[in-house]
Amino acid sequence: MRASVEGNEVEVPAGATCADVLKAALSGKRFKAALACRLGGELLDLSVAWPTTFTGSATPVTADEPDGLVILRHSTSHIMAAAVKKLFPEARVAIGPAIDSGFYYDFGVARPFALDDLPAIEAAMRDIIKADLPFTRETMPKAKAARLFREQGEVYKAEIIEGLEGDAPVSLYRCGDFLDLCRGPHLPRTGMAGAFALLSVAGAYWRGDEKNPMLSRIYGTAFPDEKALKAHLDRLEEAKRRDHRKLGKELDLFSFHEDVAPGMSFWLPKGMLLRAILEDFLRREHLKRGYGLVQGPQILRKELWERSGHYDHYRENMYFTEIEGDVHGVKPMNCVGHMLMYGQHLHSYRDLPVRMFELGVVHRHEKSGVLHGLLRVRQFTQDDAHIICTPEQLEDEIIKVMHLSSDLMDLFGFEYKIFISTRPADSMGTDEGWERATNALIKAVEKEGKAYQINEGDGAFYGPKIDIKVMDAIGREWQLSTIQVDFTLPEAFDLVYVGPDGERHQPVMVHRAILGSLERFIGVLTEHYAGAFPTWLAPVQARILNVTDAQEDFVREARERLTALGIRVEADTRNEKLGFKVREAQLAKVPYILVVGDKEVEEHGVNVRLRSGDNMGLRSLEDVAALIRADGDEPFKRGGMSYSFA
RNA sequence: GCCGCCUUGGCUCAGUUGGUAGAGCGGCUGAUUCGUAAUCAGCAGAUCGUCAGUUCAAAUCUGACAGGCGGCUCCA
Numbered sequence: 001m002r003a004s005v006e007g008n009e010v011e012v013p014a015g016a017t018c019a020d021v022l023k024a025a026l027s028g029k030r031f032k033a034a035l036a037c038r039l040g041g042e043l044l045d046l047s048v049a050w051p052t053t054f055t056g057s058a059t060p061v062t063a064d065e066p067d068g069l070v071i072l073r074h075s076t077s078h079i080m081a082a083a084v085k086k087l088f089p090e091a092r093v094a095i096g097p098a099i100d101s102g103f104y105y106d107f108g109v110a111r112p113f114a115l116d117d118l119p120a121i122e123a124a125m126r127d128i129i130k131a132d133l134p135f136t137r138e139t140m141p142k143a144k145a146a147r148l149f150r151e152q153g154e155v156y157k158a159e160i161i162e163g164l165e166g167d168a169p170v171s172l173y174r175c176g177d178f179l180d181l182c183r184g185p186h187l188p189r190t191g192m193a194g195a196f197a198l199l200s201v202a203g204a205y206w207r208g209d210e211k212n213p214m215l216s217r218i219y220g221t222a223f224p225d226e227k228a229l230k231a232h233l234d235r236l237e238e239a240k241r242r243d244h245r246k247l248g249k250e251l252d253l254f255s256f257h258e259d260v261a262p263g264m265s266f267w268l269p270k271g272m273l274l275r276a277i278l279e280d281f282l283r284r285e286h287l288k289r290g291y292g293l294v295q296g297p298q299i300l301r302k303e304l305w306e307r308s309g310h311y312d313h314y315r316e317n318m319y320f321t322e323i324e325g326d327v328h329g330v331k332p333m334n335c336v337g338h339m340l341m342y343g344q345h346l347h348s349y350r351d352l353p354v355r356m357f358e359l360g361v362v363h364r365h366e367k368s369g370v371l372h373g374l375l376r377v378r379q380f381t382q383d384d385a386h387i388i389c390t391p392e393q394l395e396d397e398i399i400k401v402m403h404l405s406s407d408l409m410d411l412f413g414f415e416y417k418i419f420i421s422t423r424p425a426d427s428m429g430t431d432e433g434w435e436r437a438t439n440a441l442i443k444a445v446e447k448e449g450k451a452y453q454i455n456e457g458d459g460a461f462y463g464p465k466i467d468i469k470v471m472d473a474i475g476r477e478w479q480l481s482t483i484q485v486d487f488t489l490p491e492a493f494d495l496v497y498v499g500p501d502g503e504r505h506q507p508v509m510v511h512r513a514i515l516g517s518l519e520r521f522i523g524v525l526t527e528h529y530a531g532a533f534p535t536w537l538a539p540v541q542a543r544i545l546n547v548t549d550a551q552e553d554f555v556r557e558a559r560e561r562l563t564a565l566g567i568r569v570e571a572d573t574r575n576e577k578l579g580f581k582v583r584e585a586q587l588a589k590v591p592y593i594l595v596v597g598d599k600e601v602e603e604h605g606v607n608v609r610l611r612s613g614d615n616m617g618l619r620s621l622e623d624v625a626a627l628i629r630a631d632g633d634e635p636f637k638r639g640g641m642s643y644s645f646a
Numbered sequence: 647g648c649c650g651c652c653u654u655g656g657c658u659c660a661g662u663u664g665g666u667a668g669a670g671c672g673g674c675u676g677a678u679u680c681g682u683a684a685u686c687a688g689c690a691g692a693u694c695g696u697c698a699g700u701u702c703a704a705a706u707c708u709g710a711c712a713g714g715c716g717g718c719u720c721c722a
Contacts, residue, residue: 104717112649112650113650114650114651115650115651115716199716200650200716200717201649201650201651201716201717202649202650202716202717202718203648203649203650203717203718204648204649204717204718204719205648205649205718205719208718208719209719210647210648210718210719210720214648214649214718215649215718216649216650217649217717217718219716219717249657250657256714258712258713258714259695259712259713262712262713262714317720317721362722364721364722366720366721367647367648367719367720368647368712368713369647369648369649369717369718369719369720370647370718370719370720370721371714372715375722376720376721376722377722380722382722383722384722467722478722479721479722480722481722482722513722515722516722517722519722520722521722545681545682547679547680547681547682548679548680548681549679550679575678575679575680576680576684576685577678577679577680577681577684577685578680578681578682579680579681579682579683579684579685580683580684580685581682581683582681582682582683583682583683583684584683584684585682585683586682586683587683593682595681595682597681598681599681607681607682609682613682613683615682
């Protein structure tokens with residue numbers, strides 16, 4: 001029979017395997033690198049028979065491409081499971097997929113794995129790799145496979161098989177003594193595994209449901225070679241170095257006092273200054289875009305939360321307090337306040353859209369185990385806004401919000417992904433309302449030509465949403481922007497506008513936050529910049545250092561002068577050697593280090609050293625101020641926005 | 647909330663098989679006045695997360711609780 005690989009036609013005997021075909025068509029070296037075979041969109045094991053029905057041209061899959069890396073990691077995960085079964089025969093295997101950063105495998109065990117168990121498992125894995133065992137594929141009718149696993153006590157595998165749709169036989173992979181249910185494909189032999197490392201252990205619910213038993217998960221990673229593995233481990237180290245919790249402490253940005261206020265941040269002067277600059281910028285940007293600034297109260301009576309639906313759908317996450325026998329709820333969201341403010345007047349269609357912006361402080365009682373520095377807290381400030389508009393204006397308003405979001409993400413240099421979340425099980429409103437709202441979101445995103453993914457059932461209880469997620473230093477995704485359409489709350493609060501026909505109509509509401517919360521945003525931003533904030537955001541833009549006590553008076557004078565010129569500057573006149581003070585300023589990531597010795601005093605200037613280590617020589621105070629101001633304005637020129645220093 | 651690990655001076659961490667605590671950095675004091683990533687010396691500072699228990703004796707062992715870290719579920 002004839003087969004084609006990368007355009008090369010070859011003649012192979014009938015019944016040939018994919019390996020036979022690749023071997024006939026490729027150079028020896030290239031064939032040796034092949035982990036699997038790609039036919040159209042399908043990946044096949046090298047050991048399976050070449051499908052005679054395939055008419056296209058196949059390609060080999062190698063470890064240096066994404067599909068190959070997935071196979072490598074998936075097989076490494078199976079090798080780990082084989083090692084675990086060897087060392088802990090009573091362990092029950094669940095699932096073991098490849099993930100973005102490596103792989104994991106979940107096991108049902110009486111005693112969960114600890115970090116101390118990993119070296120022995122790694123050693124057993126090395127033995128299996130050294131033995132160069134083949135991964136052999138076999139298929140079996142579903143019922144037989146389920147029975148087989150059940151007899152072996154592998155309840156999780158049996159449950160997976162029994163839950164599979166259709167009657168197609170299932171594929172099993174054997175590696176030494178270890179037999180596992182798996183769709184494949186796998187490496188031909190364990191000897192082809194690359195460099196790997198087991199990294200951590202964790203608990204994980206069976207099938208991700210907290211009602212199910214907790215399994216013991218081992219995380220690991222694998223790469224084609226030691227060099228790539230080391231690069232990955234180095235990246236993890238670098239991520240630890242830029243962890244915002246560590247940098248926040250080192251740079252004196254914020255603190256936590258876990259014993260008295262778990263999940264709530266304290267903003268120190270430097271962090272608060274950075275935050276105030278951001279807040280100031282946000283307020284101006286919203287005013288420019290037609291938003292009104294508003295602010296509502298922190299606690300509101302329970303009746304209001306019952307009316308909004310929060311009492312039914314969000315009570316678990318709310319804080320309550322009783323005042324003179326009346327139960328009050330601390331606001332977990334700002335929307336109800338905004339709706340009351342809208343209802344203060346009877347609005348004409350000519351007034352719409354009404355856009356209300358609030359840096360709203362909200363409290364949500366998050367479970368203790370989920371708190372994480374500034375990225376997941378119980379009290380946070382949203383850059384929240386509600387847009388109340390006519391149904392006809394909805395799409396245009398969503399697009400405007402998306403523009404604001406992309407302008408801001410670009411300004412900070414964030415990569416992001418868009419998700420659209422649909423109706424959850426626990427929700428309010430009608431199917432029609434949900435469909436209309438969801439379609440409006442999809443239409444707006446498509447009109448903007450942005451790629452998106454659908455998150456089924458992940459919407460808020462009152463409406464569907466667009467979520468925008470950015471990556472942090474370790475590649476974790478964090479949700480920042482959210483744009484939510486709401487047809488239900490305007491109804492619950494009897495919001496109306498008078499149309500051109502003189503009749504009252506119900507408006508549509510958009511909830512949105514762009515940075516999400518200032519806490520999370522500053523956390524992500526700190527890691528993003530590794531603490532070296534751009535000049536416009538840096539709480540301290542310049543630090544003046546004297547060489548000896550003789551220049552102390554001039555340093556004071558220079559600091560006052562630069563402050564008057566609008567520069568955020570501080571002085572370090574401690575009796576320390578210059579090298580020591582430069583080092584400290586450098587570690588504090590101050591963008592401009594201004595050194596003053598006798599020469600500078602004489603010339604009435606400062607010697608300018610940049611954060612990069614470059615030296616710009618002696619400059620006048622006016623020049624330095626102009627330089628720093630221009631540097632601070634730079635990102636806005638690129639982003640087409642503007643923000644001038646106060 | 648669930649699983650695992652952790653909790654020692656302001657910070658980072660040592661503390662061997664249980665015999666009531668150490669270092670570096672930081673702070674303070676003094677000396678030094680020294681041009682671009684760490685000057686030297688001295689001093690102060692911890693009832694070892696909290697509460698019980700075992701023991702002649704607990705930072706070290708046991709339990710409960712509170713926090714933290716890595717995940718899971720959840721989420722801006």
